[in-house]
Amino acid sequence: MADEPEALRDAAQRGDARLDDLRAAARTCTACDLYRNATQTVFGAGGEGAELMVIGEQPGDREDLAGEPFVGPAGRLLDEALDAAGIDRRLVYVTNVVKHFKWRRAPSGKRRIHQKPDRAEVQACRPWLEGEMARVQPRLVVCLGATAAQALIGPAFRVTREHGHVRPSVLGTPAIGTIHPSAVLRARTGQERQAMFDGLVADLRTARAQLRGARGKKCGTRDAKEPA
Numbered sequence: 001m002a003d004e005p006e007a008l009r010d011a012a013q014r015g016d017a018r019l020d021d022l023r024a025a026a027r028t029c030t031a032c033d034l035y036r037n038a039t040q041t042v043f044g045a046g047g048e049g050a051e052l053m054v055i056g057e058q059p060g061d062r063e064d065l066a067g068e069p070f071v072g073p074a075g076r077l078l079d080e081a082l083d084a085a086g087i088d089r090r091l092v093y094v095t096n097v098v099k100h101f102k103w104r105r106a107p108s109g110k111r112r113i114h115q116k117p118d119r120a121e122v123q124a125c126r127p128w129l130e131g132e133m134a135r136v137q138p139r140l141v142v143c144l145g146a147t148a149a150q151a152l153i154g155p156a157f158r159v160t161r162e163h164g165h166v167r168p169s170v171l172g173t174p175a176i177g178t179i180h181p182s183a184v185l186r187a188r189t190g191q192e193r194q195a196m197f198d199g200l201v202a203d204l205r206t207a208r209a210q211l212r213g214a215r216g217k218k219c220g221t222r223d224a225k226e227p228a
């Protein structure tokens with residue numbers, strides 16, 4: 001196995017590289033400028049063979065510091081939504097289309113404010129995602145938010161219009177687009193937040209039904225009566 005990051009990026013696209021090798025190589029990736037301002041690479045987490053892959057945009061502030069995806073407030077909300085939809089997160093692979101945190105300093109100088117990655121950054125990071133997809137081989141992908149959905153389903157995808165529908169993805173695996181949990185956190189009122197959360201759960205239930213329909217019950221999901 002070649003061990004240079006560039007060689008591993010190529011191997012990732014061919015599906016020849018193990019997840020642990022990819023994770024290690026991505027730590028030294030400099031394929032775009034986002035590594036310069038971030039604490040560390042945040043690679044995906046979960047087991048090879050997970051039937052559901054949940055893909056977000058990029059790590060947030062907490063994830064950047066922890067080096068793990070979906071461990072901050074949005075990750076906790078994702079846990080709640082997966083649980084409400086009857087999907088066990090421990091059986092799901094979670095990752096992002098971009099592996100470094102893109103941010104700018106707030107005028108106060110204290111907070112780091114998320115910035116949306118541009119198309120070139122998403123494209124630069126794609127070999128890592130392709131490597132994850134090739135190794136995990138999920139049966140279904142859930143794209144959280146427009147950046148992930150447009151990267152996986154197509155640039156014309158609009159979450160507001162097309163969320164919750166199973167679509168072909170550019171990487172071959174069927175995909176469902178839905179809102180990002182961070183959008184729920186930004187809701188202005190409790191009522192709006194509840195409606196957005198319910199919409200996220202409904203889309204995840206569609207994902208669960210799709211998986212169960214494809215392969216019966218053993219699909220990384222559980223019945224409401226089953227232990228989490």
Ligand code: SF4
Binds near residue numbers: 030031032098121128
């Ligand atoms: S965002 Fe992706 S492509 Fe850019 S430096 Fe980080 S790991 Fe490499």
